[in-house]
Amino acid sequence: MSIELKTVKYIYMPKTPYERVALDDVSLTIEEGSFTAIAGHTGSGKSTLVQHLNGLLSPVAGEVIVDGIDINAKDKAGKIKAWHARQQVGMVFQYAETQLFEETIAQDIAFGPRNQGLEDAEIEERVRQAMEMVGLDYHKFKDMSPFALSGGQMRRVAMAGVLAMRPKYLVLDEPAAGLDPRGREELMAEIQRLHKKGKLTIVFVSHSMEDIAKMADQMLVMQGGKLRAAASPAEIFAQAGLLQETGLEQPQIMQVLARLKQAGLPVDTRAITPEAGLRSLREVFNIHVK
Template sequence: MSIELKQVSYTYMPKTPYEHKALDDVSFTLAEGSFTAIAGHTGSGKSTLVQHLNGLLHPECGQVLVDGVDLANSSKTGRQAAKEARNKVGMVFQYPEQQLFEETIAADIAFGPKNQGLEGEALVKRVKEAMELMGLDYAAYKDRSPFQLSGGQKRRVAIAGVLALRPKYLVLDEPTAGLDPQGREDLIQTICHLRKKWKLTIVFVSHNMEDIARLADSVVIMNHGQMAIKAAPQTAFEQVELLQAAGLQEPQMLHLLHRLQAVGLPVKTDGIQLEDGIRAIKEALSHVK
């Protein structure tokens, strides 16, 4: 199954002096089990796009289908199916720690599943599972205030609150923004663990090309509300002119390899990871007399 966008367009404040077309005829499919990165300049439509994935916004034209169900279906028979489909998509907004509000960590994480009718031992089990998935020891953290935690820990609590809803698809809008290098790396490793353990389909909005190169098996590049590229990262990063038009640059290692090629070193550019680049440079140097 999948999330499918069909010719999706969306305009903010239509028929006013402030009208702005945020999405323009966007179509692509997020395959089940995939890790898709979405990138683009500020104002390119990234956040508007991901808010369509769980029905927070509905397209003015086109359709968003989650496992074949139209999220905007408002018919008597389709309304319940659309609600169930929306619940399959967990959304983690940028700076999600700003949405924490309960007195304790456990209460904050329990808020969503409790509203879905879960209670008693089943609710406690769900909260404990979500906390442990995010590297938060239940006994040590459950009664602590979320406002006494570090920024990285707060973000883990916020993501745990989404995971407690047991989503099938997880949308992360720049989840590493504002974190220190160690906090970023810890969170990235946790996301990788989540994908492996739960077989989650992940959508990852980011400006960081290195993160995208490491994590994604598919990348969508947005530019002024339109989809400029949808391809595997290696293929996408080779389209330098389209990347630059979208306000982006290829990963630093690939940029270095291209510079070395330009000065005559016969280095291969068929890898985008750091270790691939190091290996390519060593191989090229071994052939230089």
């Protein structure tokens, strides 16, 4: 199972003086169980792309296929299947705390499942499980106002509201934007845990090359509405020309190792995470000790 885009094109404000092609012939596959990161400068098409994954936007050309179903089908039978397929893709927007509106955390998380027509007992169980999935104690937080929480905790509540609807695919548009360092670290750790233990397929938009290097197994690079590259983070970070053309940078550890290499140390400049970089430095240190 997967999400597949086939030659997708999207135009903002078509047939007006402000017409702009936001996605241009984009084809890609997001496999079930993967952790896919989407990178690119502002205006590259990242947010437009993810809004196609559950039908918030519909392409002017091309297809979006979720688990074998065209989510923009036009015939009556196809529309029913498309609706169910769209429910498999949960979306958490940037600054997701602005989505919160209910008096209590439990009520806010229950909003989606209630609209799905579920029984009260099932809704309560889903709320409890969703809160546990994002690291919020059910009994401690359920009756609190979501607006009494920290920014990072509010993001978790918004995420729980999506998880309570039991999607297979979780799409996050810059989930850590605007958070302080501690809140950012905690939230990204929860997302990584959801992928590993919750067996969720994660798609996230990020400007942080460090987060991408640490968490993703597939990286998509967007530029000017086009998909410039789709490969592992290690493969993409090794392409200096591509990074320069798209305005992206290597993770900081790769930049440090490159400088050490230039200074004459035989370090492995392919390390993309601090942990891998530290192992490389230890190996060099041991060699020099010998």
